[in-house]
Amino acid sequence: MKNKVHKKLNELESTAICGNDISSSVLYVSALAIAYAGQYAWITLLIVSLVLFLFRRIYGEVVGALPLNGGAYNALLNTTSKFMASFAATLTILSYMATAVISANEAIHYLHHLVPAMPIILSTVGLLGVFALLTIGGITESSKVAIGIFLFHLISLLILTGFIAFYLFQNGISIFFENWNFELAGGSIWIAIFLGFSASMLGVSGFESSANFVEEQQKGVFPKTLRNMWGIVSIINPLMALFALALFTIPVLRGDDYQNTLLVEMANLVGGNWVAILISIDAFLVLSGAVLTSFVGVSGLLERMTLDRIMPQFFLKKNKKGSSYRIIIMFFLLTVSVLMITQGEVSLLAGVYTISFLSVMALFGIGNILLKVKRESLPRPEKARWPAVFIAILGVLIALLGNILMNPKEGNPSNVNVFLSYFIPFMIFIIFMLNRTLVLKLLLKFIHYMFDPIRRGVYKMDRNILNFIDKINQQEFVFFTRGDNIAALNKVMLYITKNEHTRKIKIVHVVKPGHQVPENLAVEIDFLDREYPKIKLELIIEEGEFNPELIQELSKRWKIPVNFMFIGSPGDKFSYKVEELGGVRLVI
Template identity: 30%
Template sequence: MNPPSFADAQFDIVLRRQRTRPREGGGIKLTAIPSRFLNLSNQFEFAGWGTVSTIFLTREEQLKGEETLQKGQRGKVLGQFTASALAGNDVLGSVFYTLPAIVAVSGVYSPISLFIAAVMLFLWRPIMEELGSALPISGAPYTYLLNVTSKSLALVGAAILLLDFSSTAIVSAATAASYLAGEVTLPFPAFVVAILVLIVFTAVSLSGMKESARVAFAVLSLHVVTMLVLWTASAISWGRHGSQLLKDNWAAGQAGSSASIVHQIFNGICIGMLGLTGFECTPAYIASVKLGRYPLVLRNLHLCAIFLSSVTMVFLLANVPLDMIKGDANVLRDLAEKVAGKWLRVWTVIDAIVVLCGGVLTGILSACELIERLAHDRVLPKSFLKTMPVTGSPYVAVLAFVAFSGALYASAGASLSIVSKMFSLVWLSTMTLFPLAVLLLKFNRGRLPRQPKTGLTVVFVTLAICAAVFAGNVAIDPTTLGYFAAYLVAIIILFYATQNKGRFVRLMYWAYDQNVILHTWSWTRDWAERLTEVMMRMRRQPVCVLCKTDEINHLFQMVLYVRQNEETSNLKLVHFYDDDEGIPSEMEANWKILDEAFPEMTVDLIFVKAPFNPTTVAALAHRLDIPRSLMFMSCPGSDFPHSVADFGTRIISL
């Protein structure tokens, strides 16, 4: 008989070590590798053995799961018009700060540039509809990236989003203040008005999502009526005075060559894209939109965006001299006075202030959805999830975001110009996240059910447009890149620090551990003990992986994802089963191998005797006291009978 091979011997060793493991747990995973900490034993570095157990969900826990799902369904309170209004105030209100900026670079070709910029959204709509169909979860596109790629890239997307929402609120508030300052003499600087606007709409947002949407709808209705009155008065004035002024403006603004014309139109498109801000906010609150309404919301916003800015720009050129248009930041005020007199001018200014304040509300509510998601994912503290008892509004998230926006505005020297420059690149970066997310979705989560499906040609064309327009904005004003990079890097560092809290605590303890002098002082020893307790507490926070198969390679990849993306040493592998299917034959044996392969992590195996559906997963989350956002699963296929949104879990593998 031949002696055993090396592979057979290694296998026998693994089996022997697993047989000697206490089934009920206990003991530590022995290793020859010493701890990096001189004053801590190897027991600190390595977790204990995992355990195997079976759970039978009680009736009470099942009812808790059903209650969780019903609460999610009750949260879908926005119809197509109220949902459109939340983002619509920003999309349609942008006309007040976009037109002066675009005339400065595109001149008489501004209507062409605005129309082309708005039409290009036809590329984004199917992309956003596909993402919304696959993952109808609030906090997008951060949540899109979180489910199709690594958490690190998702946090970069979250940083861009937070900067976008903050810029939306600041630019809207500051522009409203500038309109008011242009009409009346203020006893204080205009930035004080901007701060007051932020404070007032903080109070409005604390009234809850549904009430805020009603306020937004009322504001948008006023704006639509105002624009219709302004268009009617402009058309009547144009008909009365003829097209001579339009011809004079066209002649005065003509470029010297075809190349100059193309260049001006391209620059106008780059700036004109800023007039579409607010469109990117709709996925942030998609979980609050009634089923089937999301594509209608995108359609409503897009149709309004196509006609509003370009038609208004034509009326401007037909009724107001080009020099006056270029010389005043509040051009719609001038148009209103030219075509109807002071009464329409006052009405337009009031409308500008009100609708721009609605843009502040859009930024706050969208940011709150993102902040709540980050808190559920343990990027931000749980305190951000605290809500008001009556309205259910996340008051900590609201107040924190407004404080962040105020700090951002103050760091820019309360300058609307600086924030606006940064805003253009932030918005383009946000819109780039959508084609990037759908590309990763197709490659990494291709089996995920969704409708419609966008062709790769559309995705790559959209990415190319994003790159070209981004470069065009930088070429127009290179300082925009500096502002954008400075703020973005600062937020990414903040998110990285909050996501990797345990690493920073370990680094602090390591610095203490290496300095012998610090060990002689009692107060530093007490401080070190507290750091040790913090490290242990952070490591004990559990996460859960829902496993369908016992394939070792699949299980290994899922455990590796947790190790790379979450700070925990407490992982629970969960398999749902019933009498018909039973438990996969190699599940327990492969779990033992994984528990041995990751000594820094306790890997528990839990069998749940229940069908796998959203109710039982929510019930298990209640039983284990683990947020559903920290329960991970593989990508479902086309025959999967449930919606991913109902589970509330994260997809981490194909």
Template identity: 30%
Template sequence: MQSSDFEKERIASGGLKSSRTEWIAIEPPHFSRNPHSSVRMNHSDSLYPPSFHQSQYDIVLRRQRAHQEGKPKFTGVPSRFLNLTNDFEFAGWGSISHLKLAPEDISRGELEHNSFREQQVLGQFTASALAANDILGGVFYTLPSVVAVAGVYSPISLFVAALTLFLWRPIMEELASAFPISGAPYSYLLNVSTKSVALLGAALLLLDFAATVVVSAAAATSYLAGEILLPFPVYVGVVLVLVLFTFVSLSGLRESARIAAGILAMHIVVITMLIVASAIALGRGGSAQLSSNWSDGNTGMPSAAIARQIFNGVCIGMLGLTGFECAPAYTAKMKQNCYPKVLRNLHLSTLVLNSGVMLLVVALLPIEVVESGENILSLLAQKVAGRWLRIVVVVDAVVVLCAGVLTGIFSACELFAELAYDRVIPRAFLATLPVTGAPYVTVISFIAFSALIYGSTGANLIVLSQMFSMVWLAVMGLFPVSLVLLRFSRPRLPRVSRCSLLLVVGAIIVTLAITGGNVAIGPSIAGWFALYIIVILVLFSFSQNKVTMLRWVYWAYDQLPWLHRQQLTKGWGLGLIHLMRSLRRREVCLLVKTDEINHLFNMILYVRYNEETSCLKLVHFHQGDIPSEMVANAKILDEAFPEITVGLMLVEGQFEPKNLAALAHHLKIPRSLMFMSSPGPNFQYRVAEFGTRIISI
């Protein structure tokens, strides 16, 4: 072939510039074999492209000419199916295309980019309220459990438990500064690890949110039943609470946040009244009751037994911190620089409230009354101010605990949305009501799942609370693990906040120690925890690996040849093939900057192992200059993966959020299915503005 023929072939196949000084060289340069030589010698110093006798590019072109466009890429590998076709396992050939975004696409991209900032509607107080109602409501059901194991040392245990959050706050702030996105820690793991690891985090989060809803609803009903005679069983009251807050959640995000803020304001007023009245009563009556309780709790106990009591109280006292993990779940909805303040508000409030109220309880009530496990705060209110304050505290307890239901639902909606965008669950979970915009499929499904958990435990609040504590610890353990993976896998990712590695290690050690303590207190906790996690992971695995499951069904059908001859069953194979092809045709984009084939190869491997698709498009934004080997390497990779169609799209324009949103609109591909490499510290945009997944260093 003459040089002019080569030039025509090269331009037609890649659409590159026709300059004689730019060509695609597949064959690597030949270097000197002398190890002492510092001169690197190319096979040719000519400004003209090498001939086909010197270049290996003709191998790619010959193979491309040999196949018919649109036909699948077959290989010599034997089929695992002995009686049926395996055509569906092979994809078609990719194409090279150029794109200049249309004005309507660009305007749509600008609109979507602007809506990213408009969704940040939660201020410091409103964002704090959503999680605070859960974390502060824990005081109503945590105190009796802690007193049962720690006795008079309960205030110390609760204070130490709250101190542990000093380890987690810097960790969570660094993670959020790197990934200011919703669905944490599932989203964190998805961007720093594999999808399978991320689904483990999603399973823990889902169980945590469900436990939040069920325990809050059950505790509210039990608290009310302890004060008045209900005309129905407690479990009926729990169902009524779930139904009520289902309708509240369907009213929409803004309305739910405002309700949560109003409830928090009421709770602060009531707790302040209780603390002030208790302090006045303590000043008038003196510390006689505290001294009596202290002496009773210290009688004949060795130091080791006292330390074990305090440690057990710390383990159970972690239940009073539940809700802290909910704040990262809706980080994307918060205004800028609001998240660290939210964590601070949540931490300081629980640090003062839990241990402070517990100290007042031990100082004013006999220890045997406290250990009875009844509504402790209502008894305290009765003693320090009379019947009126007791009624107020009971009403506050019921309302705040019900607000914990709202927190769990709200956090679950954010998680389900992320899972739907990532094709883990059906996109039907993104369906919203036309007026309020509430995700009704998600809300109803999550409430049904929570009710199922409540019913499967026999409506046992003790079992639910113990499991809740275990799940919460597991979720909190995901944050330091995510940060370790972030620093190892995405070290270049820009972030404002950084914490010490000692804090990360300390958080992991504390998580393991307290988890072991909880298992030692109630070994059955681990059984319930493992049961629910396994069930959720199996469901996620089936949903994530639908094509794999169908391939197993197809294989089983292939092993039974007599079914192929039956009139009713001979079309099953074609139906399975059609379903598998339709599931695999959903396209995924890789946003690439370099033409280094090893980098492109690793990114395609990620897609192959983490996404069920046979359609992959390499997308490169450019402003005139295109990497010299981009087209050739795309063709090589297209041939290297017979089960995937690897195409290349060269998009004219700058790589920025609005252009990426415009491209997503043009291709009808959600940005959550566009993957990119980790940006460097000088990158001018935030990761959250792109809405893409980071899959490489």
């Protein structure tokens, strides 16, 4: 039988999957940059493009040398320790989690403008479920959907650009010059550019995604995806910021409506309602594509972590399409739980999204440095220069610092607090998985510490009780039989087993000198011994005459009290009264 060859992704398919994420930033990053940098927003976006250009070589070198899924996790795993790699992986997972929830929720909000009756939360869960099922269906099938969304997005932006250019040709760019002379709130250009750059770095979210599913790509495709993503954000994001500053004044652009749906407002101004509807549909689709990117990226990352035994091996199970469906289902449930906890207030996830994504970028740069130092002989198709690496890392750290220092919206907790509330539980789980044998040993020691005294006490009590039972059962009983009547002997046995605690009974037959022992007595005793295996029967033939003196003599010899000796009911011809026998008991 022929083995089924797993089809790998070409340049367009790979670019579409990660490009939907990074290109969807045009829907919010221009407004975000203007909110902090004002008229200098397009400059901050160009600086972001420069930093991203430097990261192209960094990613190209690391992934070229180590072409395995996992991104920053893979880079640090092969240069440092599992703990540091897991630290990067946790940040990446949080970034994907926040991206999926925010993108899905924002996509439904755009669609809600067209269909007001649509329930937001339920529809968001449905959208997450659709892309979970699509990813379970296989990455190749997912890429076809991604291509459709990606091309529709680029065409929509091209149409919007055409309408904006025509509008500005007719109406001029006087608003842009008015905005250029707008007085900054803080009064400092450098602070405005610093905060604007920090906010604008969110526009490159998704750049790291390609590295997380590099094993699914054809040879030589990965660096092309980096080049294509860089080209998209370098052209579209600064251009849309320039267009926005030429169409609206800065106070208008900083309003809540324009912050959330800037491109729709621009489309409505330059092309009317139908262009606005086109951009709304485009926004819904490309944000949905960002959800797909999250599912594909996290699937590749968690599968690699599972193969490295950081995650439980339960997640390695694949379906016929080659998808790790258990990972995808787990991630889907995680995103839904986050959505329910936040009740649709996904702005609460901004801290998780910001800090985790930028930290992953910084860690990837650090991974590149470690690869140069520790794995210098490892072949790689390209190399990032040392100055470029340090500048790129510095740029990301500046953006990270800026996002930490930014004041959240009124009523919202700080970015760091929100980030830590999600990051700490994830890291606790990862630390447990990395040290699970140690943790289990400590747990075992704790259990022994807590329960060994109890166990020893129970064992001692058990032994004492068993000894006491043995002591009780060691007491012997005596039955004086007159003959070989097995029915009578059996009644004696039944009485003793029901009423007494013993393991041994002496069956005594007193025979007068010159008389014969009943010929079947030994056989019947042997039979009863087998029928009552828990009681040992001993047949004793005693010569003499049965009288009180013999009973007392046997009691002293065997150290068995007289009251533990039994006889059958005596007849009229018996020479002694029962009370003269010293306490012998009647059983039959």
